[in-house]
Amino acid sequence: MTMIDGQMVATQIKQQIAKQVNELAELGVTPGLAVIMVGNDAASEIYVKNKQQVATDLGIEANTIKMPADTTELAIIKKIQILNADPAVDAILVQSPMPTHINEQNIQAAIDPSKDVDGFHPYNLGQLVTDANEYYPVANTPRGIMRLLKWYDVKTTGKLALVIGRSILVGKPMAAMLTNADATVITANSQTKNLDELIAIADIVVVAMGKANAIDAQKMKAGATLIDVGINRLADGTLVGDVANKNNTNLAFATPVPGGVGPMTIATLMETTVELAQQHVAHGND
């Protein structure tokens, strides 16, 4: 069994991004990423700081806009409208989770689809489902997973892929990408019965439940590939994924936690930011 090295692939992607940033610099363009953070979620603070640092390292102009936890939906939407109109901003990210009084659907729908770096806007989701020919941004976690599958030459055509979870962040766009890549796709959720039966027949299993060690890798079939999206902190401080018992399996490939999907998500976020900047150059809005 090969453990997938997300850190290594992410590093390769970041080298590619640095080149593209240089090419844009020759045109006098600096890709701009705006991150909106509402409230003081401790995990979000770390994620946002990390995004800011990686962006800066790559030559992307990143700005984090912090708003207090009691900010109204309207105030966030007004801030987004200002960023939509700002030619220095190519990409807008709203850090999840928002405080509970905020309807995240309304927030995502307020972002200009051409600056929607997470691909959560309905228009971009629809483009993904349609498998449109023109450029559109997609969610960065499933995008990163598709990159890992490609890097390790895991075939998708005609394969049975099981996606456990149906969030807009991971499960739903993941299922759409795998369908577009000619896989037969099962979307499971918290109501699913006989999950073990599905796990036992799938060639590719993507687990995005957010529940420590909820799935047993030993139940997967020989030669299958496991993608573990979860990242959960146990009481003793250890970070674990959603899947237990990855070692000593007959799997072909599996992602570790940490060091699997996580590093890819931040790399593809930067990649999408640069692509949006390239699109803005191509369409003359930058």
Added chain:
Amino acid sequence: MTMIDGQMVATQIKQQIAKQVNELAELGVTPGLAVIMVGNDAASEIYVKNKQQVATDLGIEANTIKMPADTTELAIIKKIQILNADPAVDAILVQSPMPTHINEQNIQAAIDPSKDVDGFHPYNLGQLVTDANEYYPVANTPRGIMRLLKWYDVKTTGKLALVIGRSILVGKPMAAMLTNADATVITANSQTKNLDELIAIADIVVVAMGKANAIDAQKMKAGATLIDVGINRLADGTLVGDVANKNNTNLAFATPVPGGVGPMTIATLMETTVELAQQHVAHGND
């Protein structure tokens, strides 16, 4: 085994629509449906004539716009823009298939999402995938199927649903609707291997392949429900579905062809037209 009576359910829905049309008439509003037909496809001629007739019977103002087979994409888009701006038009339908020189994605994306009676616009598809709270139109064939499942009290929560086909007309929106209805959903396509294995474990099978008698109903499990979307004409003139051997099964429910899904699609098309008119009244554009 109960044969699902799509004609009967469609008749009930049409009675409901007639009431809603009367309510709109009291407000001085007549729902308007514009159908664009490019070229002279014989089957399309029949479908469009049928839609026009049903609309008229229900008090919906339907207009069919015929354009020659060599019409350019731009000319169709210009026609759509005129209809988008026309307050008498609540719903715009572009009859498929278009001539091969036309990119149907571009045509669908030109329709005002608030007049997109087929739900094929990326924005509306994205709303469906998001499972948005606000009103959005959805594709009428899967919408009709969901109505049939509800009418016959076929539960979806926690059930394993297999959708064979991944078109924008049926398979993809069907999978999204079943996911939103808490089913575990398998989307199969022409590349799928071991289809029989999936058919044997599914509680609900929706077949939209467009291939006469391609699936054998006897391979489904006892108590399952079969929805046959296909409508194929054999050399001897007989109409058949995509699924053979429906009689003498241990299925709970199955749709016949004709008389199953077909009558529902036209009823839900009219229902969506009326809903779009109601939306335009509510939002003051009518």
